[in-house]
Amino acid sequence: MSRKIGVVRFLGTNCDADVYRAVDSTNGLEAHWLWYEDHFNINDYDGLVLPGGFSYGDYLRSGALAAKTTVMDDVEAFAKQGGPVLGICNGFQVLTERGLLPGALVKNKELSFIDRWVTLKSESKNSLWSLNEKECRIPIAHGDGCFYVTNSELETLRSKDQVWLTYKDNPNGSVGDIAGVLNEDKNVAALMPHPERAMSTWMGSQHGKEFFEKLLVNKDI
Amino acid sequence: MESKNLVEKLKHYGLSKNEYDYALKLLKKENLTDIEWALFSSLWSEHCSYKSSKTFLRKLYNTSDRIVSEEGENAGVVDLGEGERIAFKMESHNHPSFIEPFQGAATGVGGILRDIFTMGARPIALANYLCFGESGSNRLSELVSGVVSGISFYGNCVGVPNVTGKTKFHSSYNKNNLVNAFALGYYGKEDKIISSKIKIPGNLLVYVGAKTGRDGVHGASMASESFDKDSESKRPTIQIGDPFYEKCLIESCLEVMKSGLVEAVQDMGAAGLTSSSFEMSYGGGLGLELDLSKVPLRDQTLTPEEILLSESQERMLLTCKAENLDKIEMVFKKWGLDAVCVGHVRKEPEILLLWKGDTLCKIDPNLIVGKAPEYNHEFETKMFIENDQVESSTDLLGYFHSVHGASKEWVYDQYDQRVGASTLLDCSEQIGAVVLPESKRSVGIALGCRQKLMSLNPFFGGADAFLHPALALSSKGYEPWAVTDCLNFGNPLRPEVMGDFASSLKGLSLACESFKSPIISGNVSLFNETEGENICPTPSVGVVGLNTQKVLDDYEPVRSSFQNVGSEVYLLSCRDFIWSGAFLENIQGSGDLEFKKVNEFSKILIEIARSKKSSLLSSRVVGSMGLMGSLFKMSSKNIGFDLDVEIDDERLFSESLYEVVLEFKNSPDLDIPEDFGFVYLGQTKEGGELKYSESIIDVERLKKESKDSWNKKVGV
Numbered sequence: 036m037s038r039k040i041g042v043v044r045f046l047g048t049n050c051d052a053d054v055y056r057a058v059d060s061t062n063g064l065e066a067h068w069l070w071y072e073d074h075f076n077i078n079d080y081d082g083l084v085l086p087g088g089f090s091y092g093d094y095l096r097s098g099a100l101a102a103k104t105t106v107m108d109d110v111e112a113f114a115k116q117g118g119p120v121l122g123i124c125n126g127f128q129v130l131t132e133r134g135l136l137p138g139a140l141v142k143n144k145e146l147s148f149i150d151r152w153v154t155l156k157s158e159s160k161n162s163l164w165s166l167n168e169k170e171c172r173i174p175i176a177h178g179d180g181c182f183y184v185t186n187s188e189l190e191t192l193r194s195k196d197q198v199w200l201t202y203k204d205n206p207n208g209s210v211g212d213i214a215g216v217l218n219e220d221k222n223v224a225a226l227m228p229h230p231e232r233a234m235s236t237w238m239g240s241q242h243g244k245e246f247f248e249k250l251l252v253n254k255d256i
Numbered sequence: 257m258e259s260k261n262l263v264e265k266l267k268h269y270g271l272s273k274n275e276y277d278y279a280l281k282l283l284k285k286e287n288l289t290d291i292e293w294a295l296f297s298s299l300w301s302e303h304c305s306y307k308s309s310k311t312f313l314r315k316l317y318n319t320s321d322r323i324v325s326e327e328g329e330n331a332g333v334v335d336l337g338e339g340e341r342i343a344f345k346m347e348s349h350n351h352p353s354f355i356e357p358f359q360g361a362a363t364g365v366g367g368i369l370r371d372i373f374t375m376g377a378r379p380i381a382l383a384n385y386l387c388f389g390e391s392g393s394n395r396l397s398e399l400v401s402g403v404v405s406g407i408s409f410y411g412n413c414v415g416v417p418n419v420t421g422k423t424k425f426h427s428s429y430n431k432n433n434l435v436n437a438f439a440l441g442y443y444g445k446e447d448k449i450i451s452s453k454i455k456i457p458g459n460l461l462v463y464v465g466a467k468t469g470r471d472g473v474h475g476a477s478m479a480s481e482s483f484d485k486d487s488e489s490k491r492p493t494i495q496i497g498d499p500f501y502e503k504c505l506i507e508s509c510l511e512v513m514k515s516g517l518v519e520a521v522q523d524m525g526a527a528g529l530t531s532s533s534f535e536m537s538y539g540g541g542l543g544l545e546l547d548l549s550k551v552p553l554r555d556q557t558l559t560p561e562e563i564l565l566s567e568s569q570e571r572m573l574l575t576c577k578a579e580n581l582d583k584i585e586m587v588f589k590k591w592g593l594d595a596v597c598v599g600h601v602r603k604e605p606e607i608l609l610l611w612k613g614d615t616l617c618k619i620d621p622n623l624i625v626g627k628a629p630e631y632n633h634e635f636e637t638k639m640f641i642e643n644d645q646v647e648s649s650t651d652l653l654g655y656f657h658s659v660h661g662a663s664k665e666w667v668y669d670q671y672d673q674r675v676g677a678s679t680l681l682d683c684s685e686q687i688g689a690v691v692l693p694e695s696k697r698s699v700g701i702a703l704g705c706r707q708k709l710m711s712l713n714p715f716f717g718g719a720d721a722f723l724h725p726a727l728a729l730s731s732k733g734y735e736p737w738a739v740t741d742c743l744n745f746g747n748p749l750r751p752e753v754m755g756d757f758a759s760s761l762k763g764l765s766l767a768c769e770s771f772k773s774p775i776i777s778g779n780v781s782l783f784n785e786t787e788g789e790n791i792c793p794t795p796s797v798g799v800v801g802l803n804t805q806k807v808l809d810d811y812e813p814v815r816s817s818f819q820n821v822g823s824e825v826y827l828l829s830c831r832d833f834i835w836s837g838a839f840l841e842n843i844q845g846s847g848d849l850e851f852k853k854v855n856e857f858s859k860i861l862i863e864i865a866r867s868k869k870s871s872l873l874s875s876r877v878v879g880s881m882g883l884m885g886s887l888f889k890m891s892s893k894n895i896g897f898d899l900d901v902e903i904d905d906e907r908l909f910s911e912s913l914y915e916v917v918l919e920f921k922n923s924p925d926l927d928i929p930e931d932f933g934f935v936y937l938g939q940t941k942e943g944g945e946l947k948y949s950e951s952i953i954d955v956e957r958l959k960k961e962s963k964d965s966w967n968k969k970v971g972v
Binding site: 046047049050052053056057088089091092093094147148149150151174176178229231232234235236237238241 | 405408412413414415498499500501503504591592668669670671672673674675676677679680691807809810811812813
């Protein structure tokens with residue numbers, strides 16, 4: 036039986052349909068919409084994805100308004116129960132704003148939006164989100180993608196194997212070149228690049244596929 | 257006193273004395289009320305009425321079985337077969353972008369997107385054609401960074417990928433920059449084309465989207481004037497955009513359209529509520545009752561005149577059956593937007609404007625829209641001087657260090673080029689392309705119009721504005737399918753400006769006709785004049801092509817730079833007109849242009865690009881700095897090129913109409929008709945070196961310098 040994956044939509048989310056397609060095209064996964072105003076039964080889902088793209092127009096701070104919505108109460112409960120949650124770009128920002136992931140995402144070092152292909156290095160070794168490939172090529176598209184933590188927090192992240200992905204050539208000034216992080220329990224993961232835009236040769240790379248395939252891995256690992 | 261008052265009013269509302277007298281005659285009245293002044297001012301502005309250009313626009317080639325939209329809609333729609341259709345259009349936002357670059361450009365994107373989804377099509381691609389003054393001109397860095405960040409702010413947030421564009425520099429834009437925004441929308445098998453024409457009396461008139469504020473009042477008449485020294489004072493006429501609102505508006509509008517809840521939809525663009533209501537009514541031949549006191553306001557002190565003329569963004573008018581109103585309100589509420597009934601459709605073809613229980617105005621829209629003035633301004637066509645000898649610049653380094661040749665990466669890196677996850681070719685390529693959701697075929701988008709060629713010969717320039725992008729599409733396997741134009745010119749009261757207008761449109765139209773590519777939509781922007789200086793004629797053109805190949809997982813599109821080491825490179829040419837190119841002040845040209853032959857050339861290119869046998873890897877239509885310019889652009893730090901044949905400098909650096917560089921994976925076995933040249937140039941090689949005659953160019957170094965010089969020359 037296919038695993039049921041919830042794709043969360045907030046007002047203004049604009050990568051929702053792309054992520055839905057990416058999930059649904061992965062063998063063994065079945066995508067379902069979750070609307071920001073509605074509760075859902077956390078036991079009905081095997082995984083959740085928070086897509087990217089300007090929820091609430093990035094007003095106040097990117098992800099800040101979405102983090103306070105009804106659906107996020109259940110996302111939090113699902114995450115606390117150990118369910119796998121993947122955040123992409125704005126989804127990453129929402130998860131940090133909700134306190135489900137460490138750190139914060141601030142304006143890119145050069146202050147402007149960047150759309151570019153980047154090379155990512157896989158760092159975390161022992162979680163369900165650890166990638167098979169050492170390096171992968173995936174595009175970024177963000178204005179507030181500079182990951183920030185204090186030096187001591189960075190040390191903690193490293194010592195607890197919570198640094199998931201780093202940039203080979205840091206595009207936005209992120210502390211420790213960090214492109215993606217994990218929570219302490221390693222069930223919640225998020226990255227700034229867009230794996231759903233790297234699903235086939237014609238898109239420029241197929242490295243994005245593995246990120247969705249991780250939702251097939253048993254969550255008890 | 258009376259006459260002084262009238263002179264001031266005419267100036268304030270941007271009407272001429274003749275137009276005023278004509279309006280009185282139409283209404284059979286002695287004088288106009290404030291509301292009537294406001295209506296005539298906006299609907300008879302150049303921007304809304306096309307009064308100086310209409311006679312020329314009627315002659316443009318636009319007959320084709322492919323066209324499935326009616327005339328007078330917000331954008332044109334063409335059939336692509338297999339149940340799929342696309343709507344597209346390009347529109348200018350020049351005047352606002354010069355006064356306030358960020359908001360001007362942002363709302364330009366917002367406006368063109370609304371033209372597309374108003375018709376029921378989901379926007380899937382954006383593009384833009386930008387023109388700025390020369391390096392060192394006043395405000396250049398402010399204008400460039402303002403416009404680019406405005407487009408980036410709006411397009412990225414609303415979630416439509418920007419897949420291609422052009423950024424041009426020319427001294428004639430020093431005080432009049434151009435921002436032309438292009439948008440393309442998609443209809444799948446089940447999607448209906450939505451009209452703006454009301455057809456059922458008794459239907460309700462519903463206002464949806466953002467609340468009305470004072471922004472943009474008199475915007476349309478502002479955009480129909482030349483600039484003077486205090487154009488700064490026009491800042492309050494600029495609209496403010498909110499892409500988050502627009503995103504919600506797209507989703508809610510498409511939802512009510514797909515559910516069959518609406519009859520007609522019209523966006524509120526230039527001249528806001530006035531033009532949308534009058535166009536809906538005039539188009540459908542029915543009347544409307546519109547109660548202005550029901551319009552949702554941001555500021556309760558707005559007068560009815562201001563409500564009519566406000567250009568607040570992200571608003572639409574729609575009509576629906578009374579029983580559907582509740583359902584429509586629910587959909588909009590779900591997306592956080594207002595939907596308010598503000599009136600209804602009347603059987604009598606009259607518009608009734610109400611304000612707090614009083615009738616403000618009762619007027620037949622035909623008197624304002626249908627009977628709008630139309631001018632045949634004098635025009636004077638320029639003679640083309642043919643040169644025996646065409647000299648070209650050979651300063652390759654100088655060119656790539658100039659603003660013209662500098663890498664535009666700084667611009668397009670700021671645009672989200674991949675949202676939608678269907679981008680096949682992005683801004684780094686010569687054309688943009690997106691995959692069609694249902695059939696998995698793809699459409700390509702390319703923009704054209706080259707200033708220097710335009711100033712040499714407006715007829716050829718107009719033709720080239722279509723032909724150059726059409727060939728760029730063909731060389732990637734896309735058949736030029738249909739065209740949109742955005743005609744930016746100076747003051748139409750100047751005979752030489754109208755002469756250029758007439759000549760370039762003739763060139764454009766004949767070229768499109770020879771390709772059977774109809775011009776399905778467009779926009780005219782006149783009065784691009786500041787303190788007596790007019791812009792170079794700029795009929796920018798968007799060409800959309802169709803590639804019937806299916807884009808499956810392992811599909812490899814034809815790209816614009818060298819892909820493999822050791823592949824064979826050829827030059828295919830149809831070189832009948834030669835000109836000195838974009839980098840010389842003194843432009844010269846020689847030869848002729850035969851449209852039929854160029855069309856044949858296009859067909860050969862399409863065949864080559866789609867053929868599996870020859871396996872074309874990359875292609876590039878030769879442009880600035882001729883063949884050498886193109887070979888440099890195709891080289892990279894990993895793949896270089898040795899020019900293997902003797903070619904003299906004149907041939908290497910001059911530009912022509914037209915030739916294309918082709919990189920083949922395998923030795924091509926092609927049967928090219930004798931009319932066209934097909935010569936072997938050499939092989940691609942490992943490492944970033946470009947070698948010709950006695951010269952060697954370090955590709956990576958020059959590319960880096962070219963990128964750095966953008967920042968130096970533009971000052972961003």
